[in-house]
Amino acid sequence: MAAGLPTAMDRPHFIGIGGAGMSGIAKILAQRGAKVAGSDAKESATAEALRALGATVHIGHAADHLASDASCVVVSSAIRADNPELARAAELGIPVVHRSDALASLMHGLRAIAVAGTHGKTTTTSMLAVSLSELGLAPSYAIGGDLDAPGSNALHGEGEIFVAEADESDRSFHKYAPEVAIVLNVELDHHANYASMDEIYESFETFVDKIVPGGTLVIAADHEGARELTRRVRAGDVRVVTYGESADADVRILSVTAQGLKSEVKVLLDGVELTFGVSVPGRHYAHNAVAALAAGVALGVPAAELAVSLGAYTGVKRRLQLKGEAAGVQVIDSYAHHPTEMTADLEAMRAGASGRILVVFQPHLFSRTQELGKEMGQALSLADASVVLDIYPAREDPIPGVTSELIIEAARAAGADVTPVHDRADIPAVVAGMAERGDLVLTMGAGDVTDLGPRILDRLSA
Template sequence: MDTVHFIGIGGAGMSAIAKVMLERGVRISGSDLKRSRAAAMLEAMGAIVQIGHDARNISGATQVIVSTAIPDTNAELVAARDAGLPVLTRGQALAEVLAGGRSIVVAGTHGKTTTTSMIVTILRASGVDPTYLVGAGLNDVGTNARSGRGELAVAESDESDGSFLLLEPSIAVVTNVEPDHLDHWGSYEAMRAGFRGFLERAREIVVVPVEERSLTAGLGGGVRAVTFGDGGDIWAEGGRPLAKGAGFTLCTGTDRVEVRMNVRGRHNIWNALAAAGACIQVGVPLDEIGEGLERFRGVERRFQIRGEVAGVTVIDDYAHHPTEIAATLEAARPGPWRRLIAVFQPHRYSRTAALHGDFGAAFNEADRIVVTEVYGAGEQPVPGVTGKLVADAICERIPGRGVAFLPHREDLLLYLRGNVRPGDAVLTLGAGDIHTVGEELLETASEPP
């Protein structure tokens, strides 16, 4: 039997592909620099996982899949190429997993993971058993991937490295397009051209916001465009916060249904519209879409309430772009908390350099803001690009707000222990490892002073 070896198996995208392959009967091995819950899950399913990279780890492999975080000098990657083994990127491997079947693929600057997860939940609630690969675990099922018995597959794509241009979805969904990952694209115009290229690869239908209708102009091959948002084919009316979620009326030109979701925020109503647009195209009735949205329990690291200690609620969110941070804090504001304390870890030096000024106003709904050092995510440090750029931008845009720049983890925890009060919500924000601060706070805190 062939063995597929994953270099960097613990990442969300890599572990999802490995899990689906395992469930399809493929023998899997892999390696990563540290232990993770994803790697442990794969081991429990029968994968052979090594901690640390060593050329000997690829022994017996007939194909290698490599994470985008792995450098060309990696010992396993060098050994695989020297041995003449087929080496695929994560994006190429995802394309292979999806090849030959009908698929819904989600792209966008924000909301990809949540929208993809909503689609999966709606389909499952309507009796469809899709294969799915998502960037984070669905809270109600505890996993981010599964090889389903149905013919339909649902996947989250990645625009950060352009790999979504390798996919050929039946239905392509774009949640939104804003400047990001300009280190790869070079300019916002080039990035938009990339999204246009993604839509051009759709075989049947594209689902886009009304504001991005221009991206669909002149699509060939009989591909049909469906729009969502005000003035679109699918829209929301009466959006409102609920005690623990959001409510709205989901509308099409011929039907409407009341929806009470268990996730907060206007941004999640937007995500729900994108998900509904996709599910309508595969024949799910509107009332079943509403039921599926009400069953949706959120996604790991997306406004995830991690616990409460001494009257302080700890919430974790993956938000790492100014728009995402503003949406997350806006969603938290109607909640029962006395103060919102935002703890932000900037993600990537390239993004911090490009967008630090835009972060200033993003924290307007927070009562106190703490900024930590940049999480490089594999990027090399850039002189002068630190978390202080973000902290200074916040001070400039919202003067008088309590803002602290604490680059060292031990100082951050001490600050929180000394400043939080019963009734506060601490929101850890970022795509790096900032969530561990909330976990430490929950584990070690006693009554705040």
């Protein structure tokens, strides 16, 4: 068995093993020598990638999928209490471990960087994973999205650094004790778990308190929520490093220059100017890259070398990912589902696009739509035209009166051209009828809207 594998995790069973966070932990455990098993609702490329590592993956949830000799059952907050495998674990007396505890055990003894924030976690974690790997530091990493292939969201590396995406949605990031923590931004989201900004701030304060003594907090200087958090936590034996375009930022962004669907960033760090390329468009991605730079430097990685290696990052699936081009129309996929993310991605596309921007938007979660539907509609006004689907429920039950019509009304009030489409099967034909040569189509949302990109391309090619 590989060194560093906790005994309790030597035969884990994952309920929902195909999920972004769960599959990453399962992959690392399999690479460390664990006998990994689990179940998921449906077949996927991720399930196949796990099987290729020796994991047993069952499709569907059933009590007999759980082996009696499993050392633990790993769950996320999305797993309901009536899951048959969870009930079977209770009958057998098998310990149930939350995903965050499993990830924390993998980071133990390593120099951890935990990336937190309401938006940008996956991108920033990916940038660090790629750039540190380019420098030969062989980091381990666990990311909430695939870099370039199914299953590439995680890796057990032989180096001393572990880079992890730290999820605030269910307060699970309180379990980590990083040497370096990044906070990209702080906004109200995840309304089923947080009732106010005060609760959000308290949660992020707890996360910052977990930084090891002598460690570093890298935090945005330009974002008001992050600045408020800095005011609350600037004390103790943790070094605080701010980054951004603000004049008082410790790592100051001097300029971000758009170069088509890429950008060039110039920063001032410790009195030295550094210029490097970012191979994804938009000011917010440039800020993510600078956060990654500051975190790496905090671990002792030479700034000039890290700046160059950051240019090796070419994107992560669903983060402004080019799906293809047909009939002179580009189709790009965006994971944006919060108004701030939507606005940032649309502004990035506007800076790099020569034609019209057409959006296919699928709202994610009834609770989020109830709280932020107006702001989502206002964000869509940045597009030339939008198609809005019904709400993707994910783990939630419907809320009476909460539909995508809330977003459509707000978008129209902001002057947007919006078309509601209730049947996903109609989307390719609708978009093909709207699109003209030179246009850019953006499929946007955290649900299964991502599956529509290839279908739109097929229809455009017909």
